[in-house]
Amino acid sequence: MSGLSHTDEHGRVKMVDVGAKSETARTAVAAGEIRMSRATLDAIRAGANEKGEVLATARIAGINAAKRTSELIPLCHNIPLSSVGVELELDDSLPGVRATSTASATARTGVEMEALVCVTVALLTIYDMTKAMGKEMVISDVRLLRKSGGKSGDWERAAD
Amino acid sequence: MSGLSHTDEHGRVKMVDVGAKSETARTAVAAGEIRMSRATLDAIRAGANEKGEVLATARIAGINAAKRTSELIPLCHNIPLSSVGVELELDDSLPGVRATSTASATARTGVEMEALVCVTVALLTIYDMTKAMGKEMVISDVRLLRKSGGKSGDWERAAD
Amino acid sequence: MSGLSHTDEHGRVKMVDVGAKSETARTAVAAGEIRMSRATLDAIRAGANEKGEVLATARIAGINAAKRTSELIPLCHNIPLSSVGVELELDDSLPGVRATSTASATARTGVEMEALVCVTVALLTIYDMTKAMGKEMVISDVRLLRKSGGKSGDWERAAD
Amino acid sequence: MSGLSHTDEHGRVKMVDVGAKSETARTAVAAGEIRMSRATLDAIRAGANEKGEVLATARIAGINAAKRTSELIPLCHNIPLSSVGVELELDDSLPGVRATSTASATARTGVEMEALVCVTVALLTIYDMTKAMGKEMVISDVRLLRKSGGKSGDWERAAD
Amino acid sequence: MSGLSHTDEHGRVKMVDVGAKSETARTAVAAGEIRMSRATLDAIRAGANEKGEVLATARIAGINAAKRTSELIPLCHNIPLSSVGVELELDDSLPGVRATSTASATARTGVEMEALVCVTVALLTIYDMTKAMGKEMVISDVRLLRKSGGKSGDWERAAD
Amino acid sequence: MSGLSHTDEHGRVKMVDVGAKSETARTAVAAGEIRMSRATLDAIRAGANEKGEVLATARIAGINAAKRTSELIPLCHNIPLSSVGVELELDDSLPGVRATSTASATARTGVEMEALVCVTVALLTIYDMTKAMGKEMVISDVRLLRKSGGKSGDWERAAD
Numbered sequence: 001m002s003g004l005s006h007t008d009e010h011g012r013v014k015m016v017d018v019g020a021k022s023e024t025a026r027t028a029v030a031a032g033e034i035r036m037s038r039a040t041l042d043a044i045r046a047g048a049n050e051k052g053e054v055l056a057t058a059r060i061a062g063i064n065a066a067k068r069t070s071e072l073i074p075l076c077h078n079i080p081l082s083s084v085g086v087e088l089e090l091d092d093s094l095p096g097v098r099a100t101s102t103a104s105a106t107a108r109t110g111v112e113m114e115a116l117v118c119v120t121v122a123l124l125t126i127y128d129m130t131k132a133m134g135k136e137m138v139i140s141d142v143r144l145l146r147k148s149g150g151k152s153g154d155w156e157r158a159a160d
Numbered sequence: 161m162s163g164l165s166h167t168d169e170h171g172r173v174k175m176v177d178v179g180a181k182s183e184t185a186r187t188a189v190a191a192g193e194i195r196m197s198r199a200t201l202d203a204i205r206a207g208a209n210e211k212g213e214v215l216a217t218a219r220i221a222g223i224n225a226a227k228r229t230s231e232l233i234p235l236c237h238n239i240p241l242s243s244v245g246v247e248l249e250l251d252d253s254l255p256g257v258r259a260t261s262t263a264s265a266t267a268r269t270g271v272e273m274e275a276l277v278c279v280t281v282a283l284l285t286i287y288d289m290t291k292a293m294g295k296e297m298v299i300s301d302v303r304l305l306r307k308s309g310g311k312s313g314d315w316e317r318a319a320d
Numbered sequence: 321m322s323g324l325s326h327t328d329e330h331g332r333v334k335m336v337d338v339g340a341k342s343e344t345a346r347t348a349v350a351a352g353e354i355r356m357s358r359a360t361l362d363a364i365r366a367g368a369n370e371k372g373e374v375l376a377t378a379r380i381a382g383i384n385a386a387k388r389t390s391e392l393i394p395l396c397h398n399i400p401l402s403s404v405g406v407e408l409e410l411d412d413s414l415p416g417v418r419a420t421s422t423a424s425a426t427a428r429t430g431v432e433m434e435a436l437v438c439v440t441v442a443l444l445t446i447y448d449m450t451k452a453m454g455k456e457m458v459i460s461d462v463r464l465l466r467k468s469g470g471k472s473g474d475w476e477r478a479a480d
Numbered sequence: 481m482s483g484l485s486h487t488d489e490h491g492r493v494k495m496v497d498v499g500a501k502s503e504t505a506r507t508a509v510a511a512g513e514i515r516m517s518r519a520t521l522d523a524i525r526a527g528a529n530e531k532g533e534v535l536a537t538a539r540i541a542g543i544n545a546a547k548r549t550s551e552l553i554p555l556c557h558n559i560p561l562s563s564v565g566v567e568l569e570l571d572d573s574l575p576g577v578r579a580t581s582t583a584s585a586t587a588r589t590g591v592e593m594e595a596l597v598c599v600t601v602a603l604l605t606i607y608d609m610t611k612a613m614g615k616e617m618v619i620s621d622v623r624l625l626r627k628s629g630g631k632s633g634d635w636e637r638a639a640d
Numbered sequence: 641m642s643g644l645s646h647t648d649e650h651g652r653v654k655m656v657d658v659g660a661k662s663e664t665a666r667t668a669v670a671a672g673e674i675r676m677s678r679a680t681l682d683a684i685r686a687g688a689n690e691k692g693e694v695l696a697t698a699r700i701a702g703i704n705a706a707k708r709t710s711e712l713i714p715l716c717h718n719i720p721l722s723s724v725g726v727e728l729e730l731d732d733s734l735p736g737v738r739a740t741s742t743a744s745a746t747a748r749t750g751v752e753m754e755a756l757v758c759v760t761v762a763l764l765t766i767y768d769m770t771k772a773m774g775k776e777m778v779i780s781d782v783r784l785l786r787k788s789g790g791k792s793g794d795w796e797r798a799a800d
Numbered sequence: 801m802s803g804l805s806h807t808d809e810h811g812r813v814k815m816v817d818v819g820a821k822s823e824t825a826r827t828a829v830a831a832g833e834i835r836m837s838r839a840t841l842d843a844i845r846a847g848a849n850e851k852g853e854v855l856a857t858a859r860i861a862g863i864n865a866a867k868r869t870s871e872l873i874p875l876c877h878n879i880p881l882s883s884v885g886v887e888l889e890l891d892d893s894l895p896g897v898r899a900t901s902t903a904s905a906t907a908r909t910g911v912e913m914e915a916l917v918c919v920t921v922a923l924l925t926i927y928d929m930t931k932a933m934g935k936e937m938v939i940s941d942v943r944l945l946r947k948s949g950g951k952s953g954d955w956e957r958a959a960d
Contacts, residue, residue, distance in 0.1 A: 003203045004214060005292035011207045013217050013289075013699055019665060019722035019744050025339060032299075043163045047171045054164060056536035057173050059333055060394045061234050064544070067390050067398055070707050072232075072281055073288045074221050074700045078707055078720045080398045082339030082428065104339050106428075108722065108746075112295070113288050120280050120299075121232055128233045128273050129173075132165035135272070135315055139192075139280075139302035144295050155295055173539055179505060179562035179584050185819060216696035219813055220874045224704070227870050227878055230547050234540045238547055238560045240878045242819030242908065264819050266908075268562065268586075323523045324534060325612035331527045333537050333609075345659060352619075363483045367491045374484060376856035377493050379653055380714045381554050384864070387710050387718055392552075392601055393608045394541050400718045402659030402748065424659050426748075432615070433608050440600050440619075441552055448553045448593050449493075452485035455592070455624050455635055459512075459600075462619035475615055493859055499825060499882030499904050550867050554860045558867055558880045588882065588906075643843045644854060645932035651847045653857050653929075672939075683803045687811045694804060697813050701874050712872075712921055713928045714861050752935070753928050760920050760939075761872055768873045768913050769813075772805035775912070775955055779832075779920075779942040784935050795935055 006075045015075050018108040026149035027104040030115035032142035034123045035096040040133045044097070044126070045090055054129045055088045058099075062086040062122030066103055066114045073117070079107045084114060086122045096137075099123055100145070112144050166235045175235050178268040186309035187264040190275035192302035194283045195256040200293045204257070204286070205250055214289045215248045218259075222246040222282030226263055226274045233277070239267045244274060246282045256297075259283055260305070272304050326395045335395050338428040346469035347424040350435035352462035354443045355416040360453045364417070364446070365410055374449045375408045378419075382406040382442030386423055386434045393437070399427045404434060406442045416457075419443055420465070432464050486555045495555050498588040506629035507584040510595035512622035514603045515576040520613045524577070524606070525570055534609045535568045538579075542566040542602030546583055546594045553597070559587045564594060566602045576617075579603055580625070592624050646715045655715050658748040666789035667744040670755035672782035674763045675736040680773045684737070684766070685730055694769045695728045698739075702726040702762030706743055706754045713757070719747045724754060726762045736777075739763055740785070752784050806875045815875050818908040826949035827904040830915035832942035834923045835896040840933045844897070844926070845890055854929045855888045858899075862886040862922030866903055866914045873917070879907045884914060886922045896937075899923055900945070912944050 008014050044054050063084055070078040086101040101118035103111040123139045131137070146156040168174050204214050223244055230238040246261040261278035263271040283299045290297070306316040328334050364374050383404055390398040406421040421438035423431040443459045451457070466476040488494050524534050543564055550558040566581040581598035583591040603619045611617070626636040648654050684694050703724055710718040726741040741758035743751040763779045771777070786796040808814050844854050863884055870878040886901040901918035903911040923939045931937070946956040 003199070003293045004207060004290055006217075006289040007207055007213055011213050013213045013696060013703070014725045015703060015721075015723050017723035017744065019746060039163070047164060047167055053167055053171050053173045053536045053539075056333060056533045057166075057234050057540055059533075060537055060540050061232065063333070063335060064391070064394055065232050068231075071704070072221065072225050073285050074217050074704055076288060077722070078398075078718075080400065080720065081335075082397070083335050083337035085334045104337065106339060112291070113284070116284055116287065120284060124273070124276055124280060125233055127276065128236060129166040130164055131272070133163045135304050135307075136317070137303070140300040142299035142302075143297070147295070157296070173536060173543070174565045175543060175561075175563050177563035177584065179586060213696045213699075216693045216813060217700055219693075220697055220700050223813070223815060224871070224874055231544070234544055237562070238558075238878075240560065240880065241815075242877070243815050243817035245814045264817065266819060323519070323613045324527060324610055326537075326609040327527055327533055331533050333533045359483070367484060367487055373487055373491050373493045373856045373859075376653060376853045377486075377554050377860055379853075380857055380860050381552065383653070383655060384711070384714055385552050392541065392545050393605055394537050396608060398718075400720065401655075402717070403655050403657035405654045424657065426659060432611070433604070436604055436607065440604060444593065444596055444600060445553055447596065448556060449486040450484055451592070453483045455627075456637070457623070459622035460620040462622075463617070464615050467615070477616070493856060493863070494885045495863060495881075495883050497883035497904065499906060551864070554864055557882070558878075560880065643839070643933045644847060644930055646857075646929040647847055647853055651853050653853045679803070687804060687807055693807055693811050693813045697806075697874050701872065705872050712861065712865050713925050714857050716928060752931070753924065756924055756927065760924060764913070764916055764920060765873050767916065768876060769806040770804055771912070773803045775944050775947070776957070777943070780940040782939040782942075783937070787935070797936070 021108040023106050023108055024149050025106050026110050028110060028112040028115040028147040029102050029145040030119045031100045031145050032119040032123055033094060033096055033098045034126055034137055034139050035094045036137045037134050038095045040130045041095045043133060058088060058122040058125040059086050061125040062118040065121035066118035069114045069117045073113050076113050077109050079105050079111060081105045081114060084118055086118050097126055110147055110150055112147050178237060181268040183266050183268055184309045185266050186270050188270060188272040188275040188307040189262050189305040190279045191260045191305050192279040192283055193256055193258045194286055194297055194299050195254045196297045197294050198255045200290045201255040203293060218248060218282040218285040219246050221285040222278040225281035226278035229274045229277045233273050236273050237269050239265050239271060241265045241274060244278055246278050257286055270307055270310055272307050341428040343426050343428055344469045345426050346430050348430060348432040348435040348467040349422050349465040350439045351420045351465050352439040352443055353416055353418045354446055354457055354459045355414045356457045357454050358415045360450045361415040363453060378408060378442040378445040379406050381445040382438040385441035386438035389434045389437045393433050396433050397429050399425050399431060401425045404438055406438050417446055430467055430470055432467050501588040503586050503588055504629045505586050506590050508590060508592040508595040508627040509582050509625040510599045511580045511625050512599040512603055513576055513578045514606055514617055514619045515574045516617045517614050518575045520610050521575040523613060538568060538602040538605040539566055541605040542598040545601035546598035549594045549597045553593050556593050557589050559585050559591060561585045561594060564598055566598050577606055590627055590630055592627050658717060661748040663746050663748055664789045665746050666750050668750060668752040668755040668787040669742050669785040670759045671740045671785050672759040672763055673736055673738045674766055674777055674779045675734045676777045677774050678735045680770045681735040683773060698728060698762040698765040699726055701765040702758040705761035706758035709754045709757045713753050716753050717749050719745050719751060721745045721754060724758055726758050737766055750787055750790055752787050821908040823906050823908055824949045825906050826910050828910060828912040828915040828947040829902050829945040830919045831900045831945050832919040832923055833896055833898045834926055834937055834939045835894045836937045837934050838895045840930050841895040843933060858888060858922040858925040859886050861925040862918040865921035866918035869914045869917045873913050876913050877909050879905050879911060881905045881914060884918055886918050897926055910947055910950055912947050
């Protein structure tokens, strides 16, 4: 037994069969961050005071990508989401932007990949929209914070 | 002037017009990593010795996603890539997997987002395929290493 | 309170959470029209007498697009449709083509966007296939006619 | 001869072969409008004063859809756009929102469908985000304003 | 009555309305083969002994395509699959590769198109990855083997 | 050396780099067939006499899929096609339908996968639209007939 849920006893990829699971309410919360120069953060903030379209664009990109998670991650099931969104917080201490995404569905399998895809694409979109000011930005700490629902029960990341 | 290339003077999103640029050969190299428990890394390696389908699946997912970068990142141009791929290296010192993606095109704009999307989706796919063994995994240090081509010339990340 | 269902108290986009709603049978009917020169309408009709592929193509394009509504409209949920289709009626009084689309699903949220997308893309496809005969065509009166199902109950457009 | 460019002599659909055309700079401008109650327009404006995310979302949705025109309109060629965007103007005289989209590419065929798709999806997104305030909204006057480039030369809509 | 389920009494395409059907567990198994030169088969096998990425790539491509069946086949419903996969068997007697795909869902309509799309795209991917060794390859005998679930009951292909 | 163009010396998948190739006019012609009962063929023909929407739908599905070949076949490049279409011939001798697709592009790599995808999806669509009359249908002899353009020169299938 390999312990990997997506490969069979010969190591070949397979999609986990969720047909026998019952539909339950599932939620997942993921987070991540992008570090950048203070000047880039200030430029986002200056825009945010007026129109905020960098952050709006990142939020929408994250939502759109989360809905298409099963197209991006080969063995993910297509799960019609009840809700997905991403909060973006400008943080001078990084300096940069912290992203926290929450996804939920009534489904036979969990939505942690949807939350992780949402965070990641939102952060990549911030990178894209600010890269003219410097390419040193780094996306880090993309991780699951917690999940609930399903047979395996709730899970929460231990405090650092 | 905001310094952000994707917002106009009112902060509204816009796609940078690349029509006046000439087509040149462009290359971008991006990297990232996923840290995991040693047991998870060993499980990937054990599979790799036989069939390697976790890594193969991650490579293909990264390639597929890179080709669809303009669908994921709202203001990216659709660039027909000449080539894209991702190398995955099992690294006991993390422990985890290091990913390095190279994308190239003959195009009017650069391909750094394609390389970053490739790395990110490959790492998310590794997460998805191994998450049954533990959800503590963290994706970090997703960054551009270097790019070449185009009017702005070559760029290389400074050594840490 | 803004009255807008897709923005939070800070005006930020969010997806309405439909997780607490129950699945009910939903139907929506939308309509629209494209006005064109009489010569273009006659060309469609002449084709229609033989093979009708302009109208067939428009019907299929509308159906295909409706199934992908959640990819086009950022805050739409992915709703597996029970049925969707579009009727196209050649109308000498416009002159042009009238489109009426009906979408249905057993879902937690309504399908009016699916019906509207179906109508719109069918009409755009007619434009595309006949634009060689004249670019004066105008798409108008794209609107919801009625919807049923869901907690908010039935709705029907008032007579003009 | 049918006059329809996308059907052959038997009325069967075909894609126009653009292989013999040379690549030239192409631009197309399209427009359209959505009429709504004054209360709905005021709600958008109130949001716009603070964050403007209804309009930002509509702009991004239009851009995203324009890049995927060839997936929506069956006989459209896949054209890598140099630029596409949409301006949204709140207009009390409608009351409602006027949309004007400009698309450009260096290509073997024109980009008018891309501009029309951009306008239409931006307007449908406004509908989606405000429909909780009333479903009477109507999308109208979706039309090409002008195009340039290509063998057939420039075209501009005659004044009404 | 035409006997065709996807055209109305006038021959116009329509999507079968499945709203009145109840959700039941559905399974479909499809198969197909690709014949090739013995040298090409040997090259795949040589790769398979080490890394097997031709077969892994084909498996993933089939799975990915199956999840998007409703985007490819115009009148297919979007069905969230519980599971889909494809077995690939190297067969010296062809010489070539035999593919067998199984798809399952709890749905209002069957999943035979998903199984057929999975088989077909897996075989096309093998073609793509080996075509440098010879273009004489032929894909044949793509067919449904059996299906279960739904009102029409089980079906199994008669022995040849 | 493996002889496989899409795997490196370690058997790992890679995308062939076409950046150094020059753009030339490329054409590929592929064919295939679907065999069915005479009753099913007669039903298609009866429809075809009136509206022909089974065949129109199959043609459009094939064209749409061909444009998205790079999304389906993992290592295919995204090639903006100059033209693609599929001819469908009802053949009593099968009985069934013969499909022949032609794709062309000015590109750095060939378009044989696009032609093969077009044929295959057109045939699968015919299957889908007629499967209510019998599931015994078989898709066979999907193959490349000829290709031209590119450094490797022209190729034509030898007569049987």
